[in-house]
Amino acid sequence: MWATLGSAQAQAPVTLGGGSGIVFDEGSTCTLTTIGYDGAGQLVGFTAAHCAAEGAGVSAEADPGAGPVGTVAFTNPDYDYAVITFDAGLVNPVNQVGATAITGVGLPAQFPAVACKEGRTTGQTCGLVYGDVFGGASWTLTQICVIVGDSGAPVVVGNTLVAIVNGYIAVPCLGPQVGANFTRILDDVNARGGVGVGFHPI
The missing domain is CATH 2.40.10.10 (Trypsin-like serine proteases)
Incomplete structure (x- = not known):
């Protein structure tokens, strides 16, 4: 009798870019502003701060089965923006949506x-x-x-x-x-330090 060996398959990355729908842990849905890399090489994106709280998981609306692919790292209600860190292995970043x-x-x-x-x-x-x-x-x-x-x-x-x-x-x-x-947002990010400093779109 032959034994069948199962093979684990890696999940295909989800595609996200400025204009993509994103869903947060609590179910709210907003739009991704842009995606790219900060000066430390971290894959990050932006959206409005009123969409979700810091620490919330972020999923791609177009591929809900993929589960969370990022986390809200920081929000600033004064300028109503949020910085999202993404798992680079789970996201295919694009510059057109x-x-x-x-x-x-x-x-x-x-x-x-x-x-x-x-x-x-x-x-x-x-x-x-x-x-x-x-x-x-x-x-x-x-x-x-x-x-x-x-x-x-x-x-x-x-x-x-x-x-x-x-x-x-x-x-x-x-x-x-x-x-x-957006230039005001980037100025604020760079002055604050940490995630997102030196951001540039892909």
């Missing part, structure tokens, strides 16, 4: 530019940039359509990441979208 590609990070967009976002709920939508109406170079308002689940989505001008989606004023898709400028 849907119609949105991210090739670099740029300064905040100004009126009358047109910016677009890639969200897990509404996909790619675009709108007029109003600029930083609050002052301080921290927040940008646009006429981009966003609804629940789009939080954390990348806001791009062309292929340049300029902000993230944090919310909207008054009415979804009608009221202006509000987003933290």
